[in-house]
Amino acid sequence: xxxxxxxxxxxxxxxxxxRITILMRNKWPYLAALLIPxxxxxxxxxxxxxxxxxxxxxxxxxxxxxxxxLNTELAIGANIPVGPSQQQxxxxxxxxxxxxxxxxxxxxxxxxxEFQNYISTNFSFATPGGFFDGxxxxxxxxGDYGVQFAVAAQNMMHASLLNIPIQTAYQPFDEPWxxxxxxxxxxxxxxxxxxxxFPGFFALYVNVERLRNVRALHYSNGVRAGPLWLxxxxxxxxxxxxxxxxxxxxxxxxSSAFYAPGYVFVVFFLYGxxxxxxxxxxxxxxxxxxxxxxxxxxxxxxxxxxxxxAFMCIITYIPAADIDSSLDILQYTMSLFFPAANxxxxxxxxxxxxxxxxxxxxxxxxxxxxxxxxxxxxxxxxQSAILFLVLVWYDSGWRPAFLARxxxxxxxxxxxxxxxxxxxxxxKRIDGASDQLRVKHVTKAFGSFVAVQDVSFxxxxxxxxxxxxxxxxGKSTTINLIRGDMRPSEGDIEIEDISILRKxxxxxxxxGVCPQFDAMDQMTAIEHLRFYxxxxxxxxxxxxxxQILHAVGLAPFKNRMAGKLSGGNKRKLSLGIAxxxxxxxxxxxxxxxxxxxxxxxxxxxxxSSVSAGxxxxxxTHSMEEADALADRAAVMAKRMLAVGxxxxxxxxxxxxxxxxxxxKDAPYSSDQDMAEIKTFVRNTFPGAITEERIFHGQLxxxxxxxxxxxxxxxxxxxxxxxxxQLEANKEKLxxxxxxxxxxxxDQVFLSIVTKHNVLEENYARAQGQKKLGVWGKVKRGVMVVxxxx
Numbered sequence: 005x006x007x008x009x010x011x012x013x014x015x016x017x018x019x020x021x022x023r024i025t026i027l028m029r030n031k032w033p034y035l036a037a038l039l040i041p042x043x044x045x046x047x048x049x050x051x052x053x054x055x056x057x058x059x060x061x062x063x064x065x066x067x068x069x070x071x072x073x074l075n076t077e078l079a080i081g082a083n084i085p086v087g088p089s090q091q092q093x094x095x096x097x098x099x100x101x102x103x104x105x106x107x108x109x110x111x112x113x114x115x116x117x118e119f120q121n122y123i124s125t126n127f128s129f130a131t132p133g134g135f136f137d138g139x140x141x142x143x144x145x146x147g148d149y150g151v152q153f154a155v156a157a158q159n160m161m162h163a164s165l166l167n168i169p170i171q172t173a174y175q176p177f178d179e180p181w182x183x184x185x186x187x188x189x190x191x192x193x194x195x196x197x198x199x200x201x202f203p204g205f206f207a208l209y210v211n212v213e214r215l216r217n218v219r220a221l222h223y224s225n226g227v228r229a230g231p232l233w234l235x236x237x238x239x240x241x242x243x244x245x246x247x248x249x250x251x252x253x254x255x256x257x258x259s260s261a262f263y264a265p266g267y268v269f270v271v272f273f274l275y276g277x278x279x280x281x282x283x284x285x286x287x288x289x290x291x292x293x294x295x296x297x298x299x300x301x302x303x304x305x306x307x308x309x310x311x312x313x314a315f316m317c318i319i320t321y322i323p324a325a326d327i328d329s330s331l332d333i334l335q336y337t338m339s340l341f342f343p344a345a346n347x348x349x350x351x352x353x354x355x356x357x358x359x360x361x362x363x364x365x366x367x368x369x370x371x372x373x374x375x376x377x378x379x380x381x382x383x384x385x386x387q388s389a390i391l392f393l394v395l396v397w398y399d400s401g402w403r404p405a406f407l408a409r410x411x412x413x414x415x416x417x418x419x420x421x422x423x424x425x426x427x428x429x430x431x432k433r434i435d436g437a438s439d440q441l442r443v444k445h446v447t448k449a450f451g452s453f454v455a456v457q458d459v460s461f462x463x464x465x466x467x468x469x470x471x472x473x474x475x476x477x478g479k480s481t482t483i484n485l486i487r488g489d490m491r492p493s494e495g496d497i498e499i500e501d502i503s504i505l506r507k508x509x510x511x512x513x514x515x516g517v518c519p520q521f522d523a524m525d526q527m528t529a530i531e532h533l534r535f536y537x538x539x540x541x542x543x544x545x546x547x548x549x550x551q552i553l554h555a556v557g558l559a560p561f562k563n564r565m566a567g568k569l570s571g572g573n574k575r576k577l578s579l580g581i582a583x584x585x586x587x588x589x590x591x592x593x594x595x596x597x598x599x600x601x602x603x604x605x606x607x608x609x610x611x612s613s614v615s616a617g618x619x620x621x622x623x624t625h626s627m628e629e630a631d632a633l634a635d636r637a638a639v640m641a642k643r644m645l646a647v648g649x650x651x652x653x654x655x656x657x658x659x660x661x662x663x664x665x666x667x668k669d670a671p672y673s674s675d676q677d678m679a680e681i682k683t684f685v686r687n688t689f690p691g692a693i694t695e696e697r698i699f700h701g702q703l704x705x706x707x708x709x710x711x712x713x714x715x716x717x718x719x720x721x722x723x724x725x726x727x728x729q730l731e732a733n734k735e736k737l738x739x740x741x742x743x744x745x746x747x748x749x750d751q752v753f754l755s756i757v758t759k760h761n762v763l764e765e766n767y768a769r770a771q772g773q774k775k776l777g778v779w780g781k782v783k784r785g786v787m788v789v790x791x792x793x
Contacts, residue, residue, distance in 0.1 A: 133157030540585030658747025670701025
């Protein structure tokens with residue numbers, strides 16, 4: 005049943021439903037994403053016990069420093085050398101009664117030398133210091149604890165010299181920290197790190213979907229990039245919305261100290277959106293789920309901590325007059341690029357840390373002002389919009405014209421002088437043809453390596469076209485170019501007159517693809533087919549799915565998870581996906597690999613029944629399959645070597661009869677007997693080609709169809725003459741039996757690749773490809789990523 009192109013939002017809903025299906029079988033990442041920030045929000049409120057909202061009054065934003073003297077804390081652990089008389093020790097104890105509790109606090113030294121030795125030996129214990137009232141009064145103090153020890157030691161000496169009680173205390177200026185700043189900063193730090201982690205869980209599925217080629221199969225079978233990323237974003241935003249709402253509810257229920265919690269909720273939600281999209285972008289480049297989570301969650305945590313450290317450095321080290329402007333610079337630069345920076349800024353604002361909410365000793369009146377929550381909200385919206393566009397751009401294949409430059413060098417392109425006439429004719433034909441699939445002079449190069457060179461062919465409706473070639477011939481690259489997974493360096497591909505380069509999404513709506521890989525999602529077989537039927541806009545989904553299940557032989561396994569199907573049944577499911585929605589162009593990349601012989605023939609019958617009215621491109625290593633299905637075939641090895649119907653290829657590249665002879669004494673035939681047979685063949689059939697080796701009494705040779713007559717007798721030319729000569733000499737040559745056949749497609753294929761001296765991929769690399777160094781491998785990897793973007 006044919007489908008139709010869905011609207012943007014209709015396809016978004018189909019993809020959203022798919023994510024719900026996946027959720028039913030893989031809940032743990034989403035539970036972790038939900039519970040980690042909510043539990044953190046509940047636990048960090050313990051730091052806000054008895055916490056009161058900070059006002060902008062100067063006295064509320066400072067902490068009074070302690071007064072220090074020998075009557076208070078400085079007497080604890082005191083060790084004071086004094087001299088030279090006991091009277092000075094007694095006076096000191098009378099002056100500071102607190103020293104009586106510590107009998108060893110004051111030590112008598114009788115001479116100045118003894119005083120010096122004591123200080124030198126006990127410099128780390130002489131607290132706060134000591135003095136010697138000799139001819140030259142001298143005092144010493146510990147210099148590793150601020151100025152308060154110097155003040156205390158000097159006060160002791162002055163009181164002794166003047167014999168007047170003097171009480172001196174040292175008190176620093178008030179500290180610019182609110183009394184509860186330590187607890188509130190811990191609240192911000194721990195909750196912020198939990199919020200930095202949870203969006204990383206959303207990247208796990210989208211990463212594995214890409215690595216398993218599920219998303220590539222989606223795009224090849226009618227799914228568009230915009231609806232896909234919108235559906236995935238909306239699905240994950242449900243968790244973000246719950247986390248943001250529950251966290252704010254917990255906070256406001258515990259304390260009334262939060263400034264404008266409604267705006268904080270908006271920032272939390274937009275942060276979740278931006279961080280989720282950031283995680284999606286990270287998933288495009290990572291090679292495993294672990295790496296994806298590490299970079300997505302670890303990156304947000306790193307930027308959160310970086311902003312926190314920068315903020316604290318400004319508060320601590322920047323002159324007071326420049327703090328506000330420095331904080332603005334930090335916000336307007338770092339927060340512009342990193343979502344976590346805006347999250348931290350909102351947490352600092354809502355608790356009015358270090359008076360950043362204060363405007364002339366008053367709390368900011370409008371929470372949405374740019375210097376309050378406004379900049380956070382604006383930056384997060386901009387980040388989300390840009391990141392979403394990056395995702396759609398990356399998967400849509402659009403590029404500015406100046407980036408679509410040629411990526412190969414002219415000297416690397418071979419000059420093709422031995423092109424077959426049929427290949428040349430096919431290339432000329434498609435320039436003005438109306439074929440539903442047209443590959444027009446396509447070249448694909450990765451740097452200096454040319455994978456596909458000037459390939460042209462067309463497939464009209466109702467025709468099956470087989471693309472053949474050895475390993476490394478460029479077949480899979482050509483398929484990827486037609487699917488739109490890669491961009492050609494030169495040329496164009498048109499599907500139903502739509503360029504895959506200029507309108508990739510529109511062209512793909514006419515494609516059905518059965519890829520070489522089995523891209524299975526976490527769904528059953530029937531759920532896969534339902535999803536693709538809905539994505540293609542099929543009206544009667546259940547009827548269409550039921551027909552496909554029976555057509556490909558998957559009805560007994562429809563409720564089995566796709567990942568648990570056998571290899572052959574996975575291929576059947578991939579074929580069923582390609583047939584869903586009745587696409588006009590069907591691409592089958594080795595569809596029968598992994599199937600047994602019986603299943604192959606069932607699949608062949610299915611393909612024969614659905615090929616009418618559609619263009620079908622088939623790549624296969626099975627010449628039997630190509631012979632059974634293809635109306636035309638082409639052999640390629642980077643470029644097109646031959647093209648035509650099977651009979652046309654046989655006539656040009658395999659126009660001979662192939663004879664297999666078995667001697668009556670095989671496998672114990674003598675070399676002399678076999679030499680006589682070989683001599684007979686060469687003398688009887690002009691132009692006959694015999695195999696060099698003889699295997700245990702067996703000989704194979706081929707005779708051109710126009711050379712079957714006995715030498716000197718052209719009147720009996722033909723297969724009858726071949727049989728006549730063999731039959732007449734059967735007894736003489738000692739033949740047990742013989743067989744005569746026309747050239748198979750296997751033999752035609754071997755003839756073509758041998759003629760063009762084509763080697764398989766591994767052999768070609770071993771013989772002709774220069775070994776790449778580390779830089780060469782990096783360069784090629786970058787080029788592959790660039791071309792696939």
